[in-house]
Amino acid sequence: MPAPESLVFDTDLIARYDRPGPRYTSYPTAPHFSPQFGAADYIEQLERSNDHGRPLSLYLHIPFCEHLCFYCACTKVVTRHREWGEPYVQRLEAEMRLLRRHVDGERPVVQLHFGGGTPTFLRAADMDRLLDAIDRHFRLLPEDRGEYGVEVDPRALEPGMLARLRAFGCNRLSMGVQDLDPEVQRAVHREQSLDLVAAVLAEARALGYRSISLDLIYGLPRQNRSSFANTLDAIVALRPDRISLFNYAHLPERFAPQRRIAEAELPSPALKLDILSDSIARLQAAGYVYIGMDHFALPEDELTLAQRAGTLYRNFQGYSTHAEADLLALGMSAISATATAYSQNHKDLETWNAAIDAHKLPVERGWVLSPEDRLRRFVITRLICDFRLSRSAVEERFGVDFPRHFAAEWPQLMALADDGLLTWDGSTLTITARGRLLVRHVCMVFDAYLGQKSVRYSRVI
Structure with a gap:
């Protein structure tokens, strides 16, 4: 191609x-999933997936965040109680055991992603337990051959956490930046410095993470062409392998945190288009390739190579180089996908907890294709x-x-x-x-x- x-x-x-x-x-799309699809249906689809024998992709949703970002539309639980991670990890392990009753454990895990929330919210001991559980229940690929990634908030990163995840096999890292302008950061309650971002990126590179992605958002309050150009220039200078440039969708009636954003401070539709146009021009001039749907990557990145080869795929975590894999998603709100069905877990933490404690797969809704x-x-x-x-x-x-x-x-x-x-x-x-x-x-x-x-x-x- x-x-x-x-x-x-x-x-x-x-x-x-x-x-x-x-x-x-x-x-x-997920709004069309049916509540008539339950745990028994998911089990049937899992067992059918064994007959196909496709490799596995794992997604683990860690919902906890220490800080509330006003723009956020993710399923999350905001708390400073790091100890809440311990019972959550115990239930994730229980969910793995429930899944393994119906999934062939010899199917290789070609892709793994820790998302959230903030996966690095977990304390070191809780993360170790989670990594050990994954290793015991699933067949991970040796020699760094898997596409294993983690989302990182640089403000919530214990010393040694990146090294711990790298030793486990993680080789991709996604870090939220959104905007580096102090006024914009204050408006969305997401304050972090360029120095902090650069330090985490440098550590990840030194540890051997193969692909590092930085996330930006255009359309946030108090943004203008000049301020966002400064942010983008600083990010391009760091030369991440991938840059995600997301459109801020202001839907306060659906996402309560967005009600704290002053609508009068949002850029006009025309200004928003100008910011996007400027950003695309800067990224292309810097050598980044437009992959699609907000994503840019360097020419030598695996996403770019997969797109040229016609093997790129898209799932709930974004673009992937592994098209022919069944996605098993664990944790509250997580969505699984086999060749023939989708299944979404309960989006409420207490409801998800109760299902796991009752030794049931925590299915809220789904769809048979x-x-x-x-x-x-x-x-x-x-x-x-x-x-x-x-x-x-x-x-x-x-x-x-x-x-x-x-x-x-x-x-x-x-x-x-x-x-x-x-x-x-x-x-x-x-x-x-x-x-x-x-x-x-x-x-x-x-x-x-x-x-x-x-x-x-x-x-x-």
Whole structure:
């Protein structure tokens, strides 16, 4: 697959198409999961996954945070009581035992991710117990061959924690920065210095972490073009392997912490687009490749190489180089994904605790994919990962005639083509350089569930 062309920022096109839409970390998306799907259904899907024998991806959700960031939309528990980590880890271990009754432990773990919340909230002894439990219950890859990552808040990092995780096998690190301007940091209650960020990054590099990603957010209160340009210049100077540039979605009616943000201090939609345009230009000038959906990576990074090879995948943790793996997610709110189903754990900590204590898998809702779901998931995933879709790949995999099967969607696709978002040459649907920021709109054409429920999505840009 050829190297991707540069992203083109078309202000007029973006302004016309900047509407709300799903992020497609799954298809169907999580709001459509059914509460009729329970633990027995999940067990059936887990046991079916053993027959496929695909490798495993593990996700462990650590919900605790010491500090409340006002912009945050994650499922979290804010507390300074580090001792709360001990019973949580004990229950994570119990959840592993419950899963292992139905999952073949010889299936290799090719990917592992600690997310949250703040995974490094855990005390050293609790982290050691968690790492030991994972090692006992699952088959980890030797010699640093797995894609094992951890999210880090540099303000909540005990000395020696990065070394402990590296010795376990973690080789990827994601660190939240958001913005380095003191005024913006005060407005969102997330104060941390460039020196602290640089020190953690330097330590991770010295320990041999292979890929380091720094997360930024545009659209936060008190941001302007000059201040965010200064933040981006400082981050680019650190030369992280990956940079995530997220759009702040202000939805205070859904996320209570956002009610502490003064709406009058948010940048206008026009200013927000200017900040994004400036940022994309800076990142591309610095040599970063636009992977898609807010993610940029250096040309030699594994994400970039996977995209060029057509093997990039997208899941609940973002982009991944491991497409053919079943995701087992542990902890409150975590979402698992097999080839045929999704399953989400209880989002309330006490409810999750009660299910584990009753020796039950803590399933709140889920979804069994129909053949049509799997077809549309493939189409959406390839578009969002590759910016192109091969007609022959769809037809050989699913036994359908691509244009005929999507005849009802064709007028919408051709309208997007007329507006310059995509091209169709009879064999390949390709997202243009101008359409890449709006790829979610193309994916929405193939979403059979869109509009069936009243769901408030974030804006595309």
